[in-house]
Amino acid sequence: MSPETSTQLLTALERSGPRPALAWYGEAARIELSGHVLANWVIKSIGHLHDEIALDPEDTVVLDLPAHWKRLVLALAAWSLGAEVTLLDRDAEPERDADDPDPRVVATDRPDTPLAADADEVLALGAVSLAPRFDGPLPALAHDWVAEVRSSPDRLGLDLPAWSGPAPEAPAATGTPPRLLVADDGLAAAPAVLAALLAGGGFVGPAAEVSAQRAREEGVTTPAEDA
Template sequence: MSRADGAGAALLRWAAQRAASTSPALVDLSLEPARIELSGRVLVNWWAKNAGLLDAEWGIGPGSRVAVQAPAHWRVLPLVLAALSLGAQVGPADLEDADLLITTDPASPEAAAHPEVLAVTTAALAVSFGAPLPAGAVDHAAEVRAYPDRLLAQPGQADAAAWEHDGAELTLGELLAGGEDGEGAALEVPAQAGLLAALTALLRSGAAGSVVLAPEGGLSERLRAQERVTRSLA
């Protein structure tokens, strides 16, 4: 499958557009009653910090392989964006020959078998994982804040990025492809739909749209109105 020309540049243009906006880009309601909102600017700040962490700790770049064992979550999506913008191949926990495993369950068999582990808490405002970690695992919440807010990825790096799943590869261009649902539109995405569904919805949200991660059972009509949801991912 050939890579779309200019996909890396398109990704970073989108990042620049989002960074200039204070409107919501990602709202996480998946772990009620917590509500976490990331504006476009804050989303890109976290994205940049995560890119700095992945580069400094593991040298993630074109040719790197990053496995993710985590739900759709406000901490995880900027991490995946960071890995992609650095040019990594990203996929689920069983991704072969992964250089790094990002996990919300550092006690899992997959984490125990992996030499490089980044442990991510799902607690709303935690500044550390909050529980003892296996030897060698890096505490994401404790480490990521030290990195700069400026996104330093280059288009040529990001061109190499892809998502691998079930033996198939989605190039960065394919992840980005798709129309916007109107200026400022908000899309409800069930968290149980998975990380890939949330990622593609976010990447296709345009310069001013937003993704609202919903808990099991979906949002109430009151919350849909409050979050200005215009449609839901089936």
């Protein structure tokens, strides 16, 4: 797949400007990210993964995190660099099989696990929207992702490789930018979320925290079961 998905996504987010690209109902009540702000998070994350972590195409990034918009940002950045993204099952212990290859990068809120210990690089972060740094002890050589990523450039300084993420869904024939209600952070419905963002729309989640009235106020056009 060509790098066009990455550049088109960032361009679409920037063009949407101050319009909300996502609304997150989580640990800090409602958090809204405009298209510009979401693009900035992704761009900074691309820069950090490329410059500080030396992430290469086809490297594996394991996301050992609960559903959160920061997890989505990391996935978008990793896919933009041609990496493979693995979502860890949070209901299972992150055990390591002796025959499994060591993960290249693990992004986690529990950096003391055997999985993280075997990784080449560990990005420690909590699923907390407004946290300025990781709230916990950092193992030696682990990166405090939120603290570090903020210092990354606001503009891309590299040519992106082929996009390695899912292909966006075909855009719907409607004049209204879609606004999806998603079950979690949108990763389970990534093709639909990508299509919505490319069309100048956005998404709201997690659905379990969004009442029917809130969904109407958010302008949701597609319910969670259809996203």
